[in-house]
Amino acid sequence: MVEVIEEPVxxxxxxxxxxxxxxxxxxxxxxxxxRQVTDHWRAREGRALFHYFAVTDGAMLFELRFHAEQLAxxxxxxxxxx
Amino acid sequence: MHVDMDAFFASVxxxxxxxxxxxxxxxxxxxxxxxxxxxxxxxxxxxxSAGMPVAQAMRLCPALIRVExxxxxxxxTSEQVIALLREVTPLVxxxxxxxxxxxxxxxxxxxxxxxxxxxxxxxxxxEEVGLxxxxxxxxxxxxxxLASGLSKPDGLLRLTAEELxxxxxxxxxxxxxxxxxxxxxxxxxMGVRTCAExxxxxxxxxxxxxxxxxRHLHEMARGVxxxxxxxxxxxxxxxxxxxxxxxxxxxxxxxxxxxxxxxLAEEVARRLRKGRYAGRTVTVMVRYADFVTWSRQTTLEAPxxxxxxxxxxxxxVFDGLRLRPLGVRLLGVTVSHLVHARDQLPLLPxxxxxxASVQAMDAVNDRYGEFTLTxxxxxxxxxxxxxxxxxxxxxx
Ligand SMILES: [Mg+2]
Numbered sequence: 001m002v003e004v005i006e007e008p009v010x011x012x013x014x015x016x017x018x019x020x021x022x023x024x025x026x027x028x029x030x031x032x033x034x035r036q037v038t039d040h041w042r043a044r045e046g047r048a049l050f051h052y053f054a055v056t057d058g059a060m061l062f063e064l065r066f067h068a069e070q071l072a073x074x075x076x077x078x079x080x081x082x
Numbered sequence: 083m084h085v086d087m088d089a090f091f092a093s094v095x096x097x098x099x100x101x102x103x104x105x106x107x108x109x110x111x112x113x114x115x116x117x118x119x120x121x122x123x124x125x126x127x128x129x130x131s132a133g134m135p136v137a138q139a140m141r142l143c144p145a146l147i148r149v150e151x152x153x154x155x156x157x158x159t160s161e162q163v164i165a166l167l168r169e170v171t172p173l174v175x176x177x178x179x180x181x182x183x184x185x186x187x188x189x190x191x192x193x194x195x196x197x198x199x200x201x202x203x204x205x206x207x208x209e210e211v212g213l214x215x216x217x218x219x220x221x222x223x224x225x226x227x228l229a230s231g232l233s234k235p236d237g238l239l240r241l242t243a244e245e246l247x248x249x250x251x252x253x254x255x256x257x258x259x260x261x262x263x264x265x266x267x268x269x270x271x272m273g274v275r276t277c278a279e280x281x282x283x284x285x286x287x288x289x290x291x292x293x294x295x296x297r298h299l300h301e302m303a304r305g306v307x308x309x310x311x312x313x314x315x316x317x318x319x320x321x322x323x324x325x326x327x328x329x330x331x332x333x334x335x336x337x338x339x340x341x342x343x344x345x346l347a348e349e350v351a352r353r354l355r356k357g358r359y360a361g362r363t364v365t366v367m368v369r370y371a372d373f374v375t376w377s378r379q380t381t382l383e384a385p386x387x388x389x390x391x392x393x394x395x396x397x398x399v400f401d402g403l404r405l406r407p408l409g410v411r412l413l414g415v416t417v418s419h420l421v422h423a424r425d426q427l428p429l430l431p432x433x434x435x436x437x438a439s440v441q442a443m444d445a446v447n448d449r450y451g452e453f454t455l456t457x458x459x460x461x462x463x464x465x466x467x468x469x470x471x472x473x474x475x476x477x478x
Contacts, residue, residue, distance in 0.1 A: 038097070039098030052154070079101065
């Protein structure tokens, strides 16, 4: 099920040219080790540029939004089975 | 060569979410009243296809997973695909968000022939974008599109000029791009079902029945198509700018519909001004719950590029429509007969002021996203449902 979250999160990322690696994220006091970045796309809202990443720890899919100008991460949505 | 991404929106969603892979999914707009825009191949055996209301799709396949579409993802993926296609030729015509025509005549030597080139394109798209596509290679666009369609999914089919007659012999005419169900029915009424049968009807009989389309039909039946691949950058200027909005709930009252029209008019105006266009014809489209669609238009003396003026014209058209008792599920506003707007300021000071305020509004909207600052009428509206551009949906 998709859940809309839209909360700030702490994220450890390695920006490596075209491929961004996401190592872990901290959300609601829990750490999630990220195994895979499954998708990445960009979106413009007005003049602001956002990078979106879909990442998974193997149990859940997280949609993260990175505000390039403010260097801020947000967990926008989660998806899990059932 | 015709390249068609397989179940494009659904495949992008499955690529990004491991739990959706191998499952029946349907991409649609937000809200339960919306329509399936793309169904995964796992959903198709249930009879689910694009254009079907979501509720009906859920009845056909209760295990269907609904995914709300995200145009940013699809546009970005489409741009990646187009960039890969341009590696083999600059002659790439973008037909829709998930379909392109390529003129590969000049690239055959370099890539070792048509099939090698097509295989390379498929492999590149698979590696770089992670998606499957179907490729048709043929002497012209009409036949290339036929070939990609016949090879789906994840296929590659080459139709040579010598093979065409055999392929067309038993092919139903409705398989050809451009012959829809209506035209197909009209042809069936004439006793014509296959391309071969169509090609044997005298041109005079076809033109008597269908006008100039008749001659075209005759050529299509023989697999003839002389339209060139027009690289997308070289396309003539836009002919119209329009937006549609699928409503979360069917509406019966005019007042909320007017407010939606107002917002659509504002959005169309913004895009017109961005492209420095103005247009004289304003068209309003109304689609009812049963998908019957009406459009009416009005043509004005002077070209418009401001939301309020476009809304005024759209509202006059709309108020003149006698709405059917069925609810309305989709509204659209389009401005056509475009001219390039002159940059000179209008002479009247009051108009000048109004234009200055409109430009200021565009600037703020650019900075903070669409619909942040707009006229007070809109404040009553929920701003989460954004207009969906027509380019979103797969084109027929
Ligand atoms: Mg397609």
